[in-house]
Amino acid sequence: MRPSNYLSPALVAVILVLWEGAVRLMEIPVFILPPPSTIVVTAVGRASLILPHAAITFAEIILGILLALGTAIPLATVMFAKPPLEKALSPFLVASQAIPVFALAPLLVVWLGYGIASKVFMAWIIIFFPITVSLLSGLKNCDPEYRVLFRLMGASFYDTFMLLYWPWALPQFFAGLRVGVSVATIGAVIGEWVGAQQGLGFLMIQSNARLQVDLVFAVILWLSAMGLVMWSLVGILEKKMIKWKPI
Amino acid sequence: MLKISGAAKIYGGQTIFSRFDLTVAQGQFNVLVGPSGCGKSTLFDGLTNVISLDKMALSWKGEALPHLGCHAAYMQQKDLLLPWFSLLDNALLPVKIGNQSLAAMTTMAENLFSRMGLKGYESHRPNEVSGGMRQRCALVRTLMFNRDLILLDEPLSALDAITRRRLQSLLLLLQTEFNKTILMITHDIEEALLLADEVYILSPLPMVITDRFVLDQEKPRKFTDPRLLEIKEKVLAQLQEGAHR
Structure with a gap:
């Protein structure tokens, strides 16, 4: 490894040491700010409490992503294939982003209940937009000279889409998916804050109310780990599907 | 036989060409040579329906067609792989x-x-x-x-000189082995003279054919043939004259 590769782990280590030192020296109580060592002990020691909640949140996020993929890919494709439709729909897509989605969370709980449906829906609205927009712009980005080549070969829209447009748009699609996956966690957790009986967001609110700040931090640690895992899963999938250098 | 007659295109008030005629007999390799920006590519775009021309009567093998979209193969400078x-x-x-x-x-x-x-x-x-x-x-x-008809739009101009020479002999296979009818545009005069049965010299805008050379030398040709060198000088003179016009 080059020295630059050591730099960010070293920085993290320095921050953790400072944090630990400051908390101990200044004798800050655990219910205000626990030291990193306590957080790690809690995160590991209370895994049996945290993990079932994490599984729920994870399921909400995954379902939200799948739902978003299942709707964003067809919508972007249809909007790409029919430009008048794109013209008609894109103002709504943009306007939908002006709505503070998190403000909808209480309503969603009223409409869809305290179960996972409201959280899945929340995650879905949040991921849907970046995937649709990035896929659409990736499809539209295709070099017109290639389109001419396909037209001269007598290719149908289906052939052109499968052999040219879709592979062409893949890098941008994945860029959108990566953004989507990282914000999906926020959506699910906020949904749980507003009203839930399980999930990591629910656990955070509960432990916060009981001043179990170390548990709150432990949950945040698990959430971050989950986000990191999903981020790298998308990365692995991207590497598997895009084995060429972009043009 | 490929027959183009009365092709016309005006773009932004500029006449690119008007009443442009060209024929390529079955199995022939004809080459258009002209300065860059003279409208060669516009003609090809019109033939392949990338753009629509203002006027053009087109026939291929005796059949009148609006464009060559599904009748010609097309190769250009970019490989588009x-x-x-x-x-x-x-x-x-x-x-x-x-x-x-x-x-x-x-x-x-x-x-x-x-x-x-x-x-x-x-x-x-x-x-x-x-x-x-x-x-x-x-x-x-x-x-x-x-497809029996092939349009070549400066297919070798992005390559270095050595690679180009080697690929020219491969282009020749299209005619000698696969009996294709070929219409090529290029600005490489030597390339035109090595490959073509007929060479057309084009003027700058508006594009007209200023001269035509019929080459019956056997292929593959070499540039040691004094007749080819003579024609090359003539073509160069023509193109320079066009440039100063």
């Missing part, structure tokens, strides 16, 4: 899209690959090989269109 496919899959793209038999055409493509010196590179991706190899692959793809 898809980076996600191997060279062989790229060459077979017209077969996959059309309704031709993939098995038979695959054998043909593999044979062509070894003829073109691409043997062993079938499963390489375009970014893993040189520009000359990519253009050879594009040439195989052009043959895989399985």
Whole structure:
């Protein structure tokens, strides 16, 4: 490894040491700010409490992503294939982003209940937009000279889409998916804050109310780990599907 | 026979060409030589329906057509290979899209690959090989269109001089071995004289044919032929005169 590769782990280590030192020296109580060592002990020691909640949140996020993929890919494709439709729909897509989605969370709980449906829906609205927009712009980005080549070969829209447009748009699609996956966690957790009986967001609110700040931090640690895992899963999938250098 | 008559295009008030006529007899290799920006590519874009011309009467093998969209194969300066496919899959793209038999055409493509010196590179991706190899692959793809008429739009102008010379002899195979009818545009006079049965010299805008040379020398040709050198001088003089006009 080059020295630059050591730099960010070293920085993290320095921050953790400072944090630990400051908390101990200044004798800050655990219910205000626990030291990193306590957080790690809690995160590991209370895994049996945290993990079932994490599984729920994870399921909400995954379902939200799948739902978003299942709707964003067809919508972007249809909007790409029919430009008048794109013209008609894109103002709504943009306007939908002006709505503070998190403000909808209480309503969603009223409409869809305290179960996972409201959280899945929340995650879905949040991921849907970046995937649709990035896929659409990736499809539209295709070099017109290639389109001419396909037209001269007598290719149908289906052939052109499968052999040219879709592979062409893949890098941008994945860029959108990566953004989507990282914000999906926020959506699910906020949904749980507003009203839930399980999930990591629910656990955070509960432990916060009981001043179990170390548990709150432990949950945040698990959430971050989950986000990191999903981020790298998308990365692995991207590497598997895009084995060429972009043009 | 390919017959273009009365082709006209005005673009932004500028006449690109008007009443442009051209014929290419069956099995002939005709080349248009002209300065860059003289409207050659506009003509080709019109022939292939990339843009619509203001006027054009077109016939191919005696049949009147609005454009050559489904009758001609097309090869241009950019190889336009898809980076996600191997060279062989790229060459077979017209077969996959059309309704031709993939098995038979695959054998043909593999044979062509070894003829073109691409043997062993079938499963390489375009970014893993040189520009000359990519253009050879594009040439195989052009043959895989399985069409009798081929339009070549400066197919070799992005290549270095040595690679270009080697690929010129491969272009000749289109005519000598596959009996294609070919219309090519280029600004490389030597290339035109080595390959063409007829060379047309074009003027700058508006594009008109200022001269025509019929070359009956046997192919493959070499530039030691004094007649070719003589014609080359004439063509150069023509083009320079056009430039100063």
